[in-house]
Amino acid sequence: MNELAPNAEHDLKHKSLIIFDWDGTLMDSIGLIVKSMHVAGEANGFSTTDEEVKSIIGLSLIRGIQILYPQASAEQHLAIQQSYADYYVRASVEPDQPHSQFFSGIEAMLQQLKAQDKQLAVATGKKRAGLDRVMDYSQSRHYFVSSRCADESGSKPNPQMLKDILQETGYQVADAVFIGDSIHDIQMANQLGMTSIAVNYGAAKPQVLAAENPTYQVDTPEQLIKLLTAG
Missing domain, CATH: 3.40.50.1000 (HAD superfamily/HAD-like)
Structure with missing residues (x-):
């Protein structure tokens, strides 16, 4: 320490x-955040790394998505945000997920x-x-x-x-x-x-x-x- x-x-x-x-x-919840972002990005045709996702944790979700996927359009950013939210909400309430x-x-x-x-x-x-x-x-x-x-x-x-x-x-x-x-x-x-x-x-x-x-x-x-x- x-x-x-x-x-x-x-x-x-x-x-x-x-x-x-x-x-x-x-x-x-870091593992769940990283997984959710991978799922959301890939669902919309984009990919990133674990470390890149971790680097934007703490920012607002939309700001983080804009940083991770600068090549995406505003509409695609919103689509990634929705895909992220859909997956995160489903996964975060599963009792067998220790990272929640x-x-x-x-x-x-x-x-x-x-x-x-x-x-x-x-x-x-x-x-x-x-x-x-x-x-x-x-x-x-x-x-x-x-x-x-x-x-x-x-x-x-x-x-x-x-x-x-x-x-x-x-x-x-x-x-x-x-x-x-x-x-x-x-x-x-x-x-x-x-x-x-x-x-x-x-x-x-x-x-x-x-x-x-x-x-x-x-x-x-x-x-x-x-x-x-x-x-």
């Missing part, structure tokens, strides 16, 4: 608002943070309908006091969704920490000067995340849990 020596501004003990990315940070569940220990961590009177929120590249669906499926909505999605506040790394969460909850940047698994997550937090935690177990490689200068960086869900719940 890489913990950069924090000054008082970045001391996690004093953070009242903990904001999480969803896919690859709380939920083990919280990472091990994460739900217990959410419970513990709530017991410590921390306020929890979500900032995700998902659309509102997608986040609502997965929150309902995982029965996790009650953990979070606020959430913002890409179709409400713009695609990461635009920090508007973090600004919206701060405004809704009444906290300042110094009161909050943001946790994510992509460069877009860390870039978003950095634009506001918000304390950030990069997790190496999601979409991006550790060295790629480290280059974005997160405040903290952890290798596993267990290390994230220990870091957030200590003290």
Whole structure:
């Protein structure tokens, strides 16, 4: 685990608002996202690689599709988006898909943070309908006091969704920490000067995340849990 020596501004003990990315940070869904994009692209005559798909995770779906398939027309982008959504929705509710569940220990961590009177929120590249669906499926909505999605506040790394969460909850940047698994997550937090935690177990490689200068960086869900719940 890489913990950069924090000054008082970045001391996690004093953070009242903990904001999480969803896919690859709380939920083990990267494999499903990659599979869904392959299915959607191939259904419309296009192909890409696993690493290319992982590189756009965190962005809004349509923005990611535009980056992955720049040669496609606007109509084809929309068709790929629909094919992706159709497959993802079907697959994400299948109980035998382990990547549609919280990472091990994460739900217990959410419970513990709530017991410590921390306020929890979500900032995700998902659309509102997608986040609502997965929150309902995982029965996790009650953990979070606020959430913002890409179709409400713009695609990461635009920090508007973090600004919206701060405004809704009444906290300042110094009161909050943001946790994510992509460069877009860390870039978003950095634009506001918000304390950030990069997790190496999601979409991006550790060295790629480290280059974005997160405040903290952890290798596993267990290390994230220990870091957030200590003290």
